[in-house]
Amino acid sequence: MLTTVGGKPLKEALAHAQSRAKRRAFLLVLPLLAFIVVSFIFPIGQMLYKSVSNTGFTISKDFGTGVSTPIMTNLAEWFEENPQGTDPDETAYAALAADLLVLRELKAPGQAGTRINYELSGSRSMFTKAARKAKKLAPPFKESIIDLDEDWADPSLWQAMRTASSAVTVNFYLAALDRKRADDGSVEMVPENRQVYVTLFKRTLILSLMITVICFFLAFPIAHLMATLPMRKSNLLMILVLLPFWTSLLVRTTSWMIVLQSQGVLNDAMVATGILADENRIQMMYNQTGTVIAMTHILLPFMVLPLYSVMSMINPSYVRAARSMGATSWTAFRRIYFPQTVPGIGAGALLVFILSVGYYITPALVGGADGQLISNLIAFHMTKSLNWSLAAALAAILLGAVLLLYWLYDRLIGIDNLKLG
Amino acid sequence: MADSHTKDAFVEFDRVQKSYDGENLVVKDLNLSLPKGEFLTMLGPSGSGKTTCLMMLAGFETATHGDIRLDGQPINNIPPHKRGIGMVFQNYALFPHMTVAENLSFPLEVRKIPKTEREAKVKQVLELVQMGEFGGRRPAQLSGGQQQRIALARALVFEAELVLMDEPLGALDKQLRETMQFEIKRIADDLGITVVYVTHDQTEALTMSDRVAVFEDGRIQQLAPPDELYESPQNSFVAQFIGENNTLEGTVKEIKNGIALVQLDGGGLIDCKPVNVTKAGERTRVSIRPERVEFNKDRLSAEAHTLKAEVLEFIYMGDIFRTRLRVAGKDDFIIKSRNAPDQVRLEPGSQVEIGWMAEDCRALDA
Numbered sequence: 001m002l003t004t005v006g007g008k009p010l011k012e013a014l015a016h017a018q019s020r021a022k023r024r025a026f027l028l029v030l031p032l033l034a035f036i037v038v039s040f041i042f043p044i045g046q047m048l049y050k051s052v053s054n055t056g057f058t059i060s061k062d063f064g065t066g067v068s069t070p071i072m073t074n075l076a077e078w079f080e081e082n083p084q085g086t087d088p089d090e091t092a093y094a095a096l097a098a099d100l101l102v103l104r105e106l107k108a109p110g111q112a113g114t115r116i117n118y119e120l121s122g123s124r125s126m127f128t129k130a131a132r133k134a135k136k137l138a139p140p141f142k143e144s145i146i147d148l149d150e151d152w153a154d155p156s157l158w159q160a161m162r163t164a165s166s167a168v169t170v171n172f173y174l175a176a177l178d179r180k181r182a183d184d185g186s187v188e189m190v191p192e193n194r195q196v197y198v199t200l201f202k203r204t205l206i207l208s209l210m211i212t213v214i215c216f217f218l219a220f221p222i223a224h225l226m227a228t229l230p231m232r233k234s235n236l237l238m239i240l241v242l243l244p245f246w247t248s249l250l251v252r253t254t255s256w257m258i259v260l261q262s263q264g265v266l267n268d269a270m271v272a273t274g275i276l277a278d279e280n281r282i283q284m285m286y287n288q289t290g291t292v293i294a295m296t297h298i299l300l301p302f303m304v305l306p307l308y309s310v311m312s313m314i315n316p317s318y319v320r321a322a323r324s325m326g327a328t329s330w331t332a333f334r335r336i337y338f339p340q341t342v343p344g345i346g347a348g349a350l351l352v353f354i355l356s357v358g359y360y361i362t363p364a365l366v367g368g369a370d371g372q373l374i375s376n377l378i379a380f381h382m383t384k385s386l387n388w389s390l391a392a393a394l395a396a397i398l399l400g401a402v403l404l405l406y407w408l409y410d411r412l413i414g415i416d417n418l419k420l421g
Numbered sequence: 422m423a424d425s426h427t428k429d430a431f432v433e434f435d436r437v438q439k440s441y442d443g444e445n446l447v448v449k450d451l452n453l454s455l456p457k458g459e460f461l462t463m464l465g466p467s468g469s470g471k472t473t474c475l476m477m478l479a480g481f482e483t484a485t486h487g488d489i490r491l492d493g494q495p496i497n498n499i500p501p502h503k504r505g506i507g508m509v510f511q512n513y514a515l516f517p518h519m520t521v522a523e524n525l526s527f528p529l530e531v532r533k534i535p536k537t538e539r540e541a542k543v544k545q546v547l548e549l550v551q552m553g554e555f556g557g558r559r560p561a562q563l564s565g566g567q568q569q570r571i572a573l574a575r576a577l578v579f580e581a582e583l584v585l586m587d588e589p590l591g592a593l594d595k596q597l598r599e600t601m602q603f604e605i606k607r608i609a610d611d612l613g614i615t616v617v618y619v620t621h622d623q624t625e626a627l628t629m630s631d632r633v634a635v636f637e638d639g640r641i642q643q644l645a646p647p648d649e650l651y652e653s654p655q656n657s658f659v660a661q662f663i664g665e666n667n668t669l670e671g672t673v674k675e676i677k678n679g680i681a682l683v684q685l686d687g688g689g690l691i692d693c694k695p696v697n698v699t700k701a702g703e704r705t706r707v708s709i710r711p712e713r714v715e716f717n718k719d720r721l722s723a724e725a726h727t728l729k730a731e732v733l734e735f736i737y738m739g740d741i742f743r744t745r746l747r748v749a750g751k752d753d754f755i756i757k758s759r760n761a762p763d764q765v766r767l768e769p770g771s772q773v774e775i776g777w778m779a780e781d782c783r784a785l786d787a
Contacts, residue, residue, distance in 0.1 A: 321510055324507070326505065
C-alpha cells in the first residue's frame with residue numbers, strides 16, 4: 001500500500017486534502033447560492049405554494065399582534081361530517097351563524113367573503129352584511145339567515161364554502177384554465193362569456209411563436225452579414241444591433257406608439273403620399289399588430305447575438321469545400337452552412353420565445369384590448385384584483401409550459417447544442 | 422515560361438493576372454501549363470500569390486486578366502461546382518455535423534448518384550486511404566492524421582482528374598507529415614490524377630513533386646524538377662529559398678572558358694559558374710551549398726582558388742557535422758560534412774582553407 005512520508009495511507013491523505021479544497025471552493029459560491037435561494041428559489045416556492053393554498057376562509061391573522069386564529073371552524077366541522085351533496089340543514093346554518101359571530105369579533109368577514117367571492121362573484125357583501133347582523137341572529141338559524149339574503153340558500157355558495165373550508169385547493173388552477181367546480185363538486189367549463197385565460201394562453205403562445213419566427217427571419221441575414229464582413233464593418237453593425245439595448249425600454253415602446261398610431265408618422269406619411277386615403281388609416285397600434293411589431297424590435301438582438309456568435313465560428317472553407325465537390329450555392333447553404341447554425345438558432349429562438357412569453361410592459365402599452373398577453377393578466381391579479389392565488393396559478397402554468405418547451409427542445413435538438421455566445 | 426501553350430496541357434494558366442484592390446497585382450503575368458498526371462507544387466513564402474492561383478483554379482477567385490484552361494476549355498466563367506475539381510483544404514473542412522461516411526457521400530449525393538453505388542464508392546475510397554472502419558465516426562472523433570486522410574478521400578471520391586491541395590499537411594506534426602507526404606504521393610501515382618499542391622515547406626515540395634514552381638512577388642521565379650531546382654537555382658531568391666545556402670557578394674572580374682572569376686567584397690578571389698552574369702564589372706551574389714564546400718586540401722584541384730577561413734563553431738548533428746566559419750569577413754558560412762569514419766572534425770579557432778568545384782558555385786543576380 002502506498003503511504004505518505006508521515007506513514008498515513010496515501011489514498012486517505014489525498015481524499016482529505018481534496019475534500020478541504022472542495023470545501024473552500026464551495027465557500028466561494030456560497031454567497032451566490034444564498035442569493036439565489038433567497039431571491040429566486042424561495043419566492044418561486046412561495047408562489048407555487050400560494051397557487052394551491054389560500055387561507056382566506058380558514059385562518060385570520062391579526063397583523064397588529066401577529067396572532068393567527070382559525071375561523072369558520074364550525075362550518076368546516078359540518079362539511080366534514082356531511083358528505084358532498086348534502087343539503088344544508090339547520091345544524092349547518094347554526095354553525096354558519098356561530099362562525100359569523102367569530103368573524104365579526106375578529107373583524108374578518110371581508111377576508112372570508114373575498115375568498116368566496118373568488119369562486120362566486122358578488123358574495124363578498126353577503127358576508128359583511130350577515131356578520132354585521134350576526135348578534136341578532138336567532139334560531140331557527142336557517143330561516144333568519146335566508147331572511148337576510150335569499151342567496152344564502154344557493155347551492156353553489158355552499159359548494160364554494162365547502163371547497164374554501166380547506167386551505168389546500170386546486171380551484172385556482174381550474175379557474176386559470178377557465179374551469180370551475182359545479183354544485184356537485186365535478187369540474188365544468190365556466191360560461192362562455194367569462195372564458196378568458198385559455199384564450200389568452202393560446203394568444204400568448206401564438207404571438208410569441210410569431211415574434212420568434214419573425215425575429216429569426218430578420219436576424220439570420222444580418223447575423224450572416226456580420227459574420228462575413230471584415231472586422232471593422234461588422235463591429236459597426238454590432239453597435240447598431242446593440243443600440244436599442246442602450247435606450248430605455250419605455251422610450252423605445254413609446255416611439256413605436258408615435259410611429260404606428262393612426263395619427264402617427266407612418267400613417268401620416270402614407271396619407272401624404274397618397275398611398276392611403278385619410279379615412280382608411282391603418283390601425284397598427286393598440287392591437288396584436290402593435291404588440292408584434294414592438295416586441296419583435298425589442299427582442300431582435302437576442303436572436304442576432306447567438307446567431308452571430310455561432311456563424312462567426314463557421315469557417316468559410318466548409319462552404320467552399322461543398323462548392324468544390326459539386327454543390328450549388330443553395331445546396332451548400334442548405335446542407336452545410338445552415339445545419340451548423342442550428343445551435344445558434346435554437347439558443348436565439350429559445351431566448352426570444354421565453355422572453356416574449358413573459359413579456360409585460362410592451363403589450364401593456366401598445367397592446368390595446370386584444371394585444372394583451374397572459375402576463376398582463378397576471379399583473380392585473382397581482383395589483384388590482386389582489387387574487388394572488390389565481391395570479392400564482394397562472395404564473396405556474398406559464399412556468400410549466402416553458403419548462404415543457406425546454407424539455408422538448410432538449411429531446412429534439414439537445415440542450416448541449418445550445419450556444420449563447 | 423517556354424513550355425506554355427503546349428497542346429497536351431491539362432491545366433493551363435495563360436498570362437493570368439489578379440488584383441484584389443485594383444492597385445496592386447497579387448499575381449503578375451502567370452504562365453503555367455501542366456500535363457495530365459503531373460504532381461506540381463506551388464512553393465513560396467506567404468503572400469507570394471500561390472494560394473490565390475489555387476483559388477482561381479478552383480473557381481473561388483476570378484482572374485482579373487488572362488485565361489485559365491482546363492483540358493483545353495476556358496474555365497474563367499464556370500462556377501466552382503461545375504468544374505469537377507477535387508480540393509483538400511488547409512484545415513480539412515470536414516463537415517462537423519456529418520459522419521465520415523456522410524462526408525464522403527456528399528459529393529456523390531449532389532451528383533445524384535444512386536445509393537448503392539454511393540455506398541460502394543465510399544467503401545472503396547475509405548479502403549484506399551486505409552480508414553475502412555471509420556465510416557461511422559464524426560470528424561471530431563478523429564486524430565489530425567485521420568482527418569487528413571478523410572479530407573483526401575473526399576476530394577478523390579467523385580473521381581476528379583484534378584485535385585488541388587492547399588497546405589494540407591500544415592497542421593500535422595513532423596513524423597506524421599512525412600508519412601502523409603509519402604501516402605499522398607502514392608495515391609496520386611496509383612490513380613494517375615493531376616495534383617496542384619500548395620505549400621511553403623520546401624522539403625515537402627522537393628520530396629513529393631514532379632515539378633516545383635517557386636513563387637515570389639506574384640511571379641514564378643523558377644519552374645523545374647526538384648533536383649534541378651536545388652542544384653541549379655536560376656536566381657538568388659530561389660537559391661536562398663530552397664535548402665540551405667551560403668551567399669557571398671562580389672564583383673565579376675572576368676569570365677573565361679565558362680568560368681567567372683569573382684572578387685569578393687570581403688577579400689579573396691573565387692571561381693564560379695556564371696548564371697545571371699555576362700560580363701566583367703557586374704555585381705553578383707554567389708551561392709554555394711554547404712555540402713559542396715571542401716576543406717580537405719587533398720581533394721581540391723591544385724589550380725583552384727581557395728579562401729582562408731576561421732572555424733567558429735562545430736555542431737554534431739548525428740548524421741552530419743555542421744561547421745560555422747568566418748569567410749571573407751562574414752561569420753555565417755556553413756559547411757555540412759557527412760559523419761563518416763574518416764571525416765575530419767574541425768576545431769573551433771583553427772584556420773582552414775576552403776574551396777569547391779567551380780560548377781557548384783553559382784554567380785547569380787545581385
